[in-house]
Amino acid sequence: MLTPSRLKLARNRRGLTREQLSKLAGITTRSLLAYENGTQRPSPDNLDRLAGALDMPTAFLRGGDVDEIPVEVISFRALSKITAGKRDMARSAGRIAVMLARWIDQRRALPTPDVPNLVGADPEKAAEALRNQWELPAGGIDNMINVLEAHGVCVFCVAMDCREVDAYSFVWNATPFVFLNTTKTAERTRFDAAHELGHLVLHAGAARPARGPQAEREADRFAGSLLMPRASILASGLRNASAEHIIAARSQWQVSAMALAYRLHELSLLTDWGYRAVCVDLARLGYRSGEPRGIAPEHSQLIADALQAAQPGPSLVAHAADDLHLTVAELETYIRGLIPAGGAVMHRRTPPRRPTLTLLP
Incomplete structure (x- = not known):
């Protein structure tokens, strides 16, 4: 049986209007509207057509009900420049990432969120307060992704087909999420991580989270102050x-x-x-568009540990995808760049079972 909210989630994830999905699946727009409203159930054949058109396993469309993440709680950058379709693609990707976070939590308990609510504070002072609360070293921070995860922030990749939205963040059911574009240089990805943390600290706790150029400037100031503390820079x-x-x-x-x-x-x-x-x-010298001889990318220890803790299957990622009723390609889009490409964690396979010798009488 089809779950209407999952059909809408999958359609938005693919950036499709009902009219576009109607053509791809060979199903009338009226029927699609009825499916999403829950007033009509598709036949098994139509359900398969929908799954094929959406590149989602049928089991995903049959899963439990899901609630949408409201646009207003997400810290999209330059929201006015993002099309509604791209915005909804990223929003739906974020909702699927919430499912992945729950899967991770079941295998490696996520740390309790420890992000202070400093709405209205000066960004530089807020960064200093967070450094003190998290007991960060006086100088540089070794691994921003690991620091975020250690304090209960779930970090995932921006889906490749949503890169126009750049990095973004939100809080969902008291859990903070940060999404990073890992195709950037490692230095810029670290700054994005600190920038989105700035939104979580300075804006997410407000009744109406601040948006627009002023909020972006505040998050930038927070990021610069966090990664390059005043005292450390002045002493340099x-x-x-x-x-x-x-x-x-x-x-x-x-x-x-x-x-x-x-x-x-x-x-x-x-x-x-x-x-x-x-x-x-x-x-x-090439430092506006890139970072010659830059640092190595940072990786997520939390995701790696959760995949390692999963029951062995054809591959670790395939096992996780099967649990979540996603394709392997869909799941990988949320962790690509956060796990070493081609590494053992990403694709470790179940060792072959050794044959047993049976002695016959």
């Missing part, structure tokens, strides 16, 4: 630093050269003229 000896000095020093905080230059300017260690000159030099 980088006053009036050249582009070459900034490139050499960036690894201390594991940030991009451009982000470090901005932070130096923000703390008045670079003049307006000096900052502009450094940015020109960094752009000429």
Whole structure:
């Protein structure tokens, strides 16, 4: 039997209107509307057609009822520039990730969320308060993803077909979620992680979470302050630093050269003229569009542990996909980049059973 809310979730996940799904599945739009409203049940043949058109196992469409994540609780960047279709694709992907988080929690208990509610605080002071609460080291942070997960924040990838929305975050049933675009450089992904944490700290706890350019600037300030603490930067000896000095020093905080230059300017260690000159030099050296000789990508220990704890099957990811009634390709889109590509955790297979010897009388 079809679950109407799952049909709508799957349709939005694929970015399809009812008219588009009608053509793909060969089912009338009127019937699709009736299916989603729960006033009509599809025949087994039509259910199979829907599953095929949506590239979802039939079992997914038959699963338990799911509730939608409201648009207003998600910290989409530049929401006005995102089409409604892309927004709903990302929102639906986020809802499927909530299911994956529950699966992970059943195999490796998730830490209790420990994200402070500092709505209205100055971003720099909020970053300092969070550092104190989480007892982070005075200098750089080794692994932002692991730090987030250790404090109850679930971290997943932005689905490849939703990359236009960039990173985003929300709180669902008291659990904070952060979605990262892992196709970026590791430095920019770390900054995105800190930026989305800023939204969770500064905005998510409000009755009406702040949105728009001002909220984005506040999250950026929080991220810069968290990754590059004021005291650590002031003690670095980088006053009036050249582009070459900034490139050499960036690894201390594991940030991009451009982000470090901005932070130096923000703390008045670079003049307006000096900052502009450094940015020109960094752009000429390729640091505006990339991060030459950058750091290695960060990975999720929590997801790796949960996959390892799963009962052996054809592969760890295939086992998880089967449990969640997803295709392997769909599940991988939420963890790609967070697990080493082609690594043992991603594709470890069940060892072959050794033959037993039976002695006949």
